[in-house]
Amino acid sequence: MRFDVVTLFPEALSPYLAASILGRAQQAGLVEVHLHQLRDYSTDPHRKVDDRPFGGGPGMVLSCQPVVDAVEAIEKLDPRPALRVLTTPQGRRFDQQAAREISQAQRVLILCGHYEGFDERIVEILRPVEISLGDFVLTGGELAALAIIDSAARLLPGVLGCGESAGDESFCGGLLEYPQYTRPQNYRGLSVPSVLLSGHHGEVEKWRRQAAAERTRARRPDLAPESDTGAARSPRARAGGRRIGAAIGVVAPWESRMEAAAARGVAPAVR
Ligand SMILES: C[S@@+](CC[C@H](N)C(=O)[O-])C[C@H]1O[C@@H](n2cnc3c(N)ncnc32)[C@H](O)[C@@H]1O
Numbered sequence: 180m181r182f183d184v185v186t187l188f189p190e191a192l193s194p195y196l197a198a199s200i201l202g203r204a205q206q207a208g209l210v211e212v213h214l215h216q217l218r219d220y221s222t223d224p225h226r227k228v229d230d231r232p233f234g235g236g237p238g239m240v241l242s243c244q245p246v247v248d249a250v251e252a253i254e255k256l257d258p259r260p261a262l263r264v265l266t267t268p269q270g271r272r273f274d275q276q277a278a279r280e281i282s283q284a285q286r287v288l289i290l291c292g293h294y295e296g297f298d299e300r301i302v303e304i305l306r307p308v309e310i311s312l313g314d315f316v317l318t319g320g321e322l323a324a325l326a327i328i329d330s331a332a333r334l335l336p337g338v339l340g341c342g343e344s345a346g347d348e349s350f351c352g353g354l355l356e357y358p359q360y361t362r363p364q365n366y367r368g369l370s371v372p373s374v375l376l377s378g379h380h381g382e383v384e385k386w387r388r389q390a391a392a393e394r395t396r397a398r399r400p401d402l403a404p405e406s407d408t409g410a411a412r413s414p415r416a417r418a419g420g421r422r423i424g425a426a427i428g429v430v431a432p433w434e435s436r437m438e439a440a441a442a443r444g445v446a447p448a449v450r
Contacts, residue, residue: 243301
């Protein structure tokens with residue numbers, strides 16, 4: 180799987196990408212990550228990439244020319260079509276389902292904003308999937324890009340070692356993971372639940388299932404399959420999302436973008 184990241188700060192991503200599991204995945208040829216300096220695509224003699232907002236107001240807005248040219252040039256570097264992702268606090272909230280969908284694309288091109296973000300025409304022209312890391316505002320899209328790459332890459336076959344598993348953890352079966360313990364058996368008066376020391380696999384499994392369900396109910400009732408928010412990926416909810424997107428004038432909400440990407444063969448079909 181190939182990732183391309185367009186950023187003003189490639190040096191902010193490099194150390195994280197080189198470390199641990201992601202570093203090994205790249206060395207093994209399972210994942211490629213290419214970092215591109217946005218300024219390299221500016222036609223301005225001073226490599227300027229931004230300008231003041233029309234209508235006034237603070238800050239600077241990333242201009243159309245360098246961003247659109249960067250995407251068009253970078254896409255030509257590899258024949259595989261790229262799923263375009265634009266990082267923004269106004270996008271679809273990123274979650275494990277989004278990571279799963281992204282991990283099925285052969286190639287993903289991520290745009291990192293900065294300052295006040297992107298000229299809106301960039302979204303209209305490139306029609307990317309817009310992703311938010313959460314309801315908070317970062318200074319730039321680099322952390323969001325790393326979160327997307329990391330969470331999608333670790334779902335690829337072979338990226339996690341045999342001791343690690345992406346199939347038995349939080350959000351996999353719609354639940355949070357059960358509590359984990361390691362040596363010693365007693366620490367500061369706190370003991371490991373005895374069933375985990377019993378060697379009885381059936382009982383351990385049962386305890387873990389119950390503990391995961393209890394923990395999920397207590398901490399994340401919204402994940403319960405029967406709840407409204409837990410059904411957020413249902414066809415009805417998706418239709419609602421489209422209606423909301425149309426009502427508030429969003430050019431194309433996540434589901435439509437993913438469906439468009441699926442039609443181009445760049446992303447899996449939206450479930
Ligand atoms: C300061 S933010 C711009 C915020 C924008 N003016 C707004 O109010 O929606 C600069 C850049 O950081 C990135 N960013 C900030 N918060 C983010 C979030 N929650 N998720 C993903 N990217 C984010 C985006 O790339 C964004 O273009």
